[in-house]
Amino acid sequence: MEQTNHLFFTISALLFTFFSFARSQSFIGVNYGEVADNLPAPEATAKLLKSTSISKVRLYGADPAMLRALGGTNISVVIGAANGDIPSLASDPAAASRWVAANVLPFIPATDISVIAVGNEVLNSGDASLAAQLIPAMQNLATAVAAAAPNSNIKVSTVNIMAVLAQSEPPSSGAFHSDLTTGLKGILQFLTKTKSPFMINPYPYFAYRDDPRPETLAFCLFQPNSGRYDPGSKITYTNMFDAQVDAVKSALKGLGFPDAEIVVAETGWPYRGDSDEVGATVENARAFVGNLVSHLRSMNGTPLMPGKSVDTYIFALYDEDLKPGPTSERSFGLFRPDLTMTYDAGLSKSGSTAQGNSSSAGAPAKGSPAAATAGWCVPKEGATDEELQTNLDYACGQAGVDCGPIQPGGACYEPNTVRSHAAYAMNQLYQMSGRNPWNCDFQQSATLTSANPSYSTCVYPGSQ
Numbered sequence: 001m002e003q004t005n006h007l008f009f010t011i012s013a014l015l016f017t018f019f020s021f022a023r024s025q026s027f028i029g030v031n032y033g034e035v036a037d038n039l040p041a042p043e044a045t046a047k048l049l050k051s052t053s054i055s056k057v058r059l060y061g062a063d064p065a066m067l068r069a070l071g072g073t074n075i076s077v078v079i080g081a082a083n084g085d086i087p088s089l090a091s092d093p094a095a096a097s098r099w100v101a102a103n104v105l106p107f108i109p110a111t112d113i114s115v116i117a118v119g120n121e122v123l124n125s126g127d128a129s130l131a132a133q134l135i136p137a138m139q140n141l142a143t144a145v146a147a148a149a150p151n152s153n154i155k156v157s158t159v160n161i162m163a164v165l166a167q168s169e170p171p172s173s174g175a176f177h178s179d180l181t182t183g184l185k186g187i188l189q190f191l192t193k194t195k196s197p198f199m200i201n202p203y204p205y206f207a208y209r210d211d212p213r214p215e216t217l218a219f220c221l222f223q224p225n226s227g228r229y230d231p232g233s234k235i236t237y238t239n240m241f242d243a244q245v246d247a248v249k250s251a252l253k254g255l256g257f258p259d260a261e262i263v264v265a266e267t268g269w270p271y272r273g274d275s276d277e278v279g280a281t282v283e284n285a286r287a288f289v290g291n292l293v294s295h296l297r298s299m300n301g302t303p304l305m306p307g308k309s310v311d312t313y314i315f316a317l318y319d320e321d322l323k324p325g326p327t328s329e330r331s332f333g334l335f336r337p338d339l340t341m342t343y344d345a346g347l348s349k350s351g352s353t354a355q356g357n358s359s360s361a362g363a364p365a366k367g368s369p370a371a372a373t374a375g376w377c378v379p380k381e382g383a384t385d386e387e388l389q390t391n392l393d394y395a396c397g398q399a400g401v402d403c404g405p406i407q408p409g410g411a412c413y414e415p416n417t418v419r420s421h422a423a424y425a426m427n428q429l430y431q432m433s434g435r436n437p438w439n440c441d442f443q444q445s446a447t448l449t450s451a452n453p454s455y456s457t458c459v460y461p462g463s464q
Helices: 002-020 042-050 062-070 083-091 093-103 128-148 177-196 203-209 216-220 238-256 283-296 385-396 418-432
Strands: 025-032 054-059 078-082 114-120 157-161 165-168 198-202 228-230 234-238 262-267 312-314 376-379 446-449
Touching: 025 177, 025 283, 042 376, 054 312, 078 083, 078 093, 078 177, 083 093, 083 114, 083 128, 083 418, 093 128, 114 128, 128 177, 157 177, 165 238, 165 283, 198 238, 203 238, 203 376, 216 238, 238 262, 283 312, 376 418, 385 418
Parallel strands: 025 054, 025 312, 054 078, 078 114, 114 157, 157 198, 198 262, 262 312
Antiparallel strands: 228 234, 376 446
8 A cells, every 4th residue: 555655646746747847836936136237128027937937026126117017927926125114114104004005006906916025134134223123114014005905915024044043953953043032023923913924045055155065065956965864853854955944944933933934035056156156156056946946846845844835936037237245146047138048947838938048059948848858867877886875865765756666576676786776766756856857967977868777567657
């Protein structure tokens, strides 16, 4: 019975992944920043978004042209009230009403505004006065929305950085900084009362930047690794994203809010950086975002929140060429100003941008049907048993991967070798992750083949 359930789950996962490419997904969002002088017209951006599986956009303000362009697209929008607006919003309910009248009412219901994010990273701004005014500002805005648009279901929240946590490793020990707990309790009481999400910005890239070891990179990029064991929960984590999100979950539980909804307001990976910015490459950015998207589409969730993907906004839709700081700050864009892909993370519904161009001229886009149905994933000729054992352990540890056939007595147990067993498990993971080329990387120890590796009674899932 257990093997039958595994098989059913695997088939269901494969079917979900296959059909997911043809429509938007409610849990995949993107950030749209405007610190730039070369952005496409709002209408072109709306058309681009409709060509992808992105269903949510986070604006840092309330750009009226962008809000109008998103009208009728069924793309939900987070809008922002700037940090500089907080004092007036907090002190004057009439100011909150005016803000809603100017930035919300002209655009709904045509534009699906889902959340107003009050301020950005306020608790870590270093301005204690501003932080103290955050809750009154949120309350006044919520009251103004309820009065002006009672049927809109628009939520009010604020966005935090991971630095609100004093501890995040291991995830079960996640805890907020003690000097922030009073303010956070007030915020969370408000969020709980209004059924609004707790918004946080986890960035595995920064975790790797601070610990640039090869094993950390694999852990951050959702690539095969030995995992990190959490003695508190007795869970072995296989990627940094889940570990960071579950650390937030643990911190919320420790503060008395175990059921607070978590939304990832930002996460991403720069595709370019200065000479001293380790890991900021196109290859790593493609691997992180592509594998993150596959992870979200699997609906596995995190170990502490299984079976449902956390709503996640990828940073960012375009580069912001006027941002100060290191090169990486201006190098997170998924798309260029001409609407072509910076790299293909499998977000396009058709495998091409709105203009029909991919970043790899002459080659099928990685998200295209031609690339996404390419045969089977098997070990490379020179892959070592040590590499393949790591791949085997990693693949069999992922939900939806059925390794029953390579257990004693299973149809694929013989030949009883690491290479044979790893081949079966690696292909299983490749098939259920979206069948994109980057799903068959395994730290460069795997390759795609059009030759069916099935034999005797051992059948490898796949297609010609």
